[in-house]
Amino acid sequence: MINTKSLRADFPILSRKVHGKRLVYLDNAATTQKPMQVIQAVKSYYESHNSNVHRAVHKLSDEATEAYDEAHEKTASFISAGSYEEIVFTKNATEAINVVANDFSRKLKKGDEIVLTQMEHHSNLVPWFNAAKMTGAKIKYAEIDGNGELKMQQLRKIITKKTRLVAVTHASNVLGTINPVKEIAEIAHDKGALAMVDAAQSVPNMPVDVKKIGCDFLAFSAHKMLGPTGLGVLYGREELLENTEPLVFGGDMIKEVTFENASWNDLPWKFEAGTPNVAGAAGFSAAMDYLIKLGMGNVRKHELQLAKHAMKRLSEIRGVEIYGPQAEKRTGVISFNMKDVHPHDVSSILDSEGIAVRGGHHCAMPLMRLLGIQGSVRASFYVYNTMEEIDALIDALNKVKKIMKV
Numbered sequence: 001m002i003n004t005k006s007l008r009a010d011f012p013i014l015s016r017k018v019h020g021k022r023l024v025y026l027d028n029a030a031t032t033q034k035p036m037q038v039i040q041a042v043k044s045y046y047e048s049h050n051s052n053v054h055r056a057v058h059k060l061s062d063e064a065t066e067a068y069d070e071a072h073e074k075t076a077s078f079i080s081a082g083s084y085e086e087i088v089f090t091k092n093a094t095e096a097i098n099v100v101a102n103d104f105s106r107k108l109k110k111g112d113e114i115v116l117t118q119m120e121h122h123s124n125l126v127p128w129f130n131a132a133k134m135t136g137a138k139i140k141y142a143e144i145d146g147n148g149e150l151k152m153q154q155l156r157k158i159i160t161k162k163t164r165l166v167a168v169t170h171a172s173n174v175l176g177t178i179n180p181v182k183e184i185a186e187i188a189h190d191k192g193a194l195a196m197v198d199a200a201q202s203v204p205n206m207p208v209d210v211k212k213i214g215c216d217f218l219a220f221s222a223h224k225m226l227g228p229t230g231l232g233v234l235y236g237r238e239e240l241l242e243n244t245e246p247l248v249f250g251g252d253m254i255k256e257v258t259f260e261n262a263s264w265n266d267l268p269w270k271f272e273a274g275t276p277n278v279a280g281a282a283g284f285s286a287a288m289d290y291l292i293k294l295g296m297g298n299v300r301k302h303e304l305q306l307a308k309h310a311m312k313r314l315s316e317i318r319g320v321e322i323y324g325p326q327a328e329k330r331t332g333v334i335s336f337n338m339k340d341v342h343p344h345d346v347s348s349i350l351d352s353e354g355i356a357v358r359g360g361h362h363c364a365m366p367l368m369r370l371l372g373i374q375g376s377v378r379a380s381f382y383v384y385n386t387m388e389e390i391d392a393l394i395d396a397l398n399k400v401k402k403i404m405k406v
């Protein structure tokens with residue numbers, strides 16, 4: 001199990017005060033805090049190894065290249081990919097999804113269909129809108145039920161021989177719902193379609209094995225799993241990546257250039273144009289080491305305990321409505337509203353108590369509309385959060401009720 005007491009000492013930011021109060025950071029679905037080990041890895045990279053990668057033949061360049069390549073290998077092992085060739089570093093999960101959507105925008109034809117779900121983040125909606133607009137392909141949506149879970153029968157119906165791709169979030173950033181992505185990938189493959197998983201909210205929070213899921217592509221971001229900002233991951237099956245066009249051209253992504261033409265570098269470098277985020281990769285390696293030491297199964301267990309406690313305590317407050325399924329079926333993400341109080345007001349009052357949550361549409365406007373709300377308050381937990389912090393959230397919400405007179 002995770003010992004939060006000793007672990008919290010690794011996170012310098014957790015000892016700071018906000019508005020004179022102890023910081024209670026519950027906005028982890030947006031981005032997580034960084035332990036000393038990650039901060040130190042970035043610092044040490046710049047202090048002792050900084051250089052460009054894959055280019056010069058000197059000691060520093062060798063060291064930087066080794067750190068950068070090693071981060072690809074560690075990522076491959078972290079999600080059980082076949083090899084580092086299947087791991088492309090991007091700017092973030094959004095860019096990773098865009099790499100695939102860009103390729104589809106060259107290959108789809110009128111009459112082809114893409115299947116998404118009603119619970120997608122804008123990052124797994126808008127790139128597909130663009131692909132559909134460019135090609136005349138059609139987008140269909142898998143619906144959600146009253147518990148915030150996918151209606152699997154309806155999903156089975158809309159995936160047909162016309163479907164080219166099913167792109168689905170592994171875990172919703174609003175409802176917390178964990179989707180049966182293995183089953184969805186099987187349904188897609190049965191109809192000859194590919195399956196892409198938006199794993200921005202799953203890889204940080206539970207063991208994820210791309211081979212077991214059987215997906216073709218998968219995207220996530222380092223900053224949501226203790227790593228630095230500015231680094232995302234696209235996993236793709238090797239033979240698919242071989243046939244995927246790069247999104248950005250120039251720099252390290254070429255093999256041969258003449259005045260007339262160019263050929264692309266080997267995987268994964270053909271997708272990594274220009275000088276990459278080497279310091280970010282060094283930090284990401286340290287983040288993965290940290291999580292591996294904790295054990296992703298323990299991360300999941302810890303979040304589940306927190307989610308159970310939070311849902312129980314939240315449901316004791318009159319006028320609080322929680323969205324999404326029971327704790328066992330979700331990650332440590334809990335969206336809720338307080339009757340007659342705008343989520344921004346709730347978030348502002350919580351902030352004045354030192355409690356950081358997210359209030360708003362969470363980059364899921366269509367889902368908000370479907371739920372009949374403008375936004376929600378979202379508390380999301382990670383490895384360093386404690387039961388006491390959830391109790392502090394509950395006390396502060398009771399204060400909101402008093403201040404807002406509801």
Ligand SMILES: Cc1ncc(COP(=O)(O)O)c(C=O)c1O
Nearest residue numbers: 092093094121123173198200221
């Ligand atoms: C489900 C989901 N997908 C995609 C993203 C996009 O991640 P990034 O902003 O790191 O590109 C997020 C970020 O919140 C997310 O929650």
